[in-house]
Amino acid sequence: MARLSHRLIATALATASALTAGACSAGPPVRAPGRTTITFWTMPFWIGRPNNLKHLIEDFNASQSSIDVQLTVLDWQTGRETIKKAVLDGRGPDVWLANNGLELDLLTAARLAPLDTLGYTAEDLGRFRPMVKVNEYQGRLYGAPLYFDVNVLLYRKDILQQYGFPTPPTTWDELKSTAAAITGRSAAAGKKVMGWQFKGMDDHLNAINPTWESFLCQAGGTLTSPDFKASTQNTEAGRTAMTYMKSFYTDRTSATGTSALNGFVDGEVAMFSFYQSVISDIAAGNEKTKGKWAVAPMPVGPKSGCSAVGGHSLVARAGLPDPEAAGTFMRWLGSPSTSAQFMEFHGIFPYDTAKVPRETKVVVDSTYNTDPSWAAITTQFDRSTPDLLLQDRHAFQARWDAQKADVVAGVDGRTPVDQALRSIDGKVGKELNGG
Template structure:
């Protein structure tokens, strides 16, 4: 853990509703350096974003440390279950990291408090940020970038081609109507022949309840819904689009097409779920099942809803604390970890390359193109990427922690029939409005 040093503290109200002061713990300089000269020790805290190979993060940090003498990075690897909260608590105590991982879209509490360093203060130029995909606007705030994207995720559909073919479908469903009819046919026909396969399962209506957030927001997006008003001050899910979305999702459980409580991922791996939605990186979990799933899975873009075929955008970025004594040193490390050369490697776990191909070096573009050509799974991923915008993520930034907890409770209750649709959506908006009001 970095040693506390002199700094100015900024009051910050976090999702826990307790006021804290925020600042990343500033870099401790080495014997040859002094504050601000770009030489020093950086504390880096992160969750394991390299899907399936946690040791890769340590390997990358070690390679950075070996590549030069000016900056040394100390790595603290956290777990997803409590990592974000540990970072917030450490920053509150003035002992937090200099650089840490954050969801794409960032956190409004940190931004409003001024506790994140803008990329230009870390040494990024306009030419550097102009290389980002347009989706990188999820990390903009008041005209500046505050996070450098490691990679993007987009919501896609995972399906078993053999199961679809067995029950008379030659291609994955392209619309909500086709999805429902395909899923219903598989569930009913497989019940009749004794196979007992669920045609569809919404990720998050199972033991991994947190997954309902990205699932719900993907389907709400396709119905033309929004999370907040344009000024981000009111929750807007209790709407025609919200009701359309929840009634559609609910219909899968009303007619027994989908079973509440069956794990989407585990059910798919075991051959008991034919299709489910989630970020494309979940394919790495499917592949990890080995012979059980080999040759038995594929990806498709999300089925088009009443308004569009968009889906939730995810992924991660690196950020730095604004009060660090050496932002230049932090910037050196962030630039290394999020460089086009490095992010091309993140495609190995299906992380979406966050740069415009016509802006990167020819060698990096060639590496990207080689990976896309070698694996057909990239075709639907990139098609889905082209359908998406930063809008929903920018809305999600406001009241994020309250919203995600409220959605887990109310969306699951509304979709499963435990609450009437209108009541579930009303409860959701009411809880998020309280958080948005408190943040004013």
């Protein structure tokens, strides 16, 4: 899931007040005469160009004679909780930005409107890629994806080539040996470069969640039992994944506390993995990174090459007086032609390109063909399944809090691996069983 911060978020937050024109997080909308007002709350997901969202809303309003959308932009640090609390309190927005996978308690409390009650037809829903299943609950879809994220391998071509590696690693064994060689040889040459960093073992602790879940998945592990009633990380797969990650720090290939992203941009980290939307941050390094890096699929683990999936969707509040108006806006903002624009920040196109209008397919195909990063991104996306996100929505907050503490402690050696995994299962299991 895209529960992340980026260097460019600071820019986005700085413009939020301009976007909202002083709007607060709650309160009655100002009704436009003769028009249905739809309140839309979001975080600034258009990385690097937050004003583009404002312009989209202006374009939609100008195209409508009976619908008026009022935009409120919230910050990434508090926005999701602000929305959730307001919705549960009955004073939330009509439409909002949600993480792919959706919030389980909003689903179980029937606070979200199924897409088929908002005017989405079977044809509309059938255009999405199969990964749309992450927004399914009890056989119905509740979220319309704007784009998907997937964990990929980011690597410095210049550094790998300098130390004799013309291609990126493709397996766990190759990743470890390549990283160890770069760390060791660079240190011996007098200018140490960390061969690898696990995102989340640094200044961005929240990132340990998609990082850990990717490696757990590759080891054949799951987050929960099939019935979602038990946490299942203290298993052979969990021990395999955490022991592997720990080995990078035990043998000093990696060092905790070093920023994966900043180190990568500065040429002090050779490789790391994260959601592909981090490409925008890497490109912002300009001359530090231009032409020096590339994207590859994740190195394949003992069981598979899967990885965590994220991204964002549009959802609507259940019980709206005019659900068709909300659906009209959602279908417009999340349409194939608009979603193609989100590929600018490397958001993965959520539609099957064989089922979209020809003019949109031309744009999408051209984007794929002009940026070599897309081949690796789409390969990785096709390796992944909805399973992790569907499991992750159960006791989500308890799991992400537990993993931030216990995975980091287990990997950096402060806590034995078995103890760290038992701790996660204990904390998450308690939540799964009603606290």
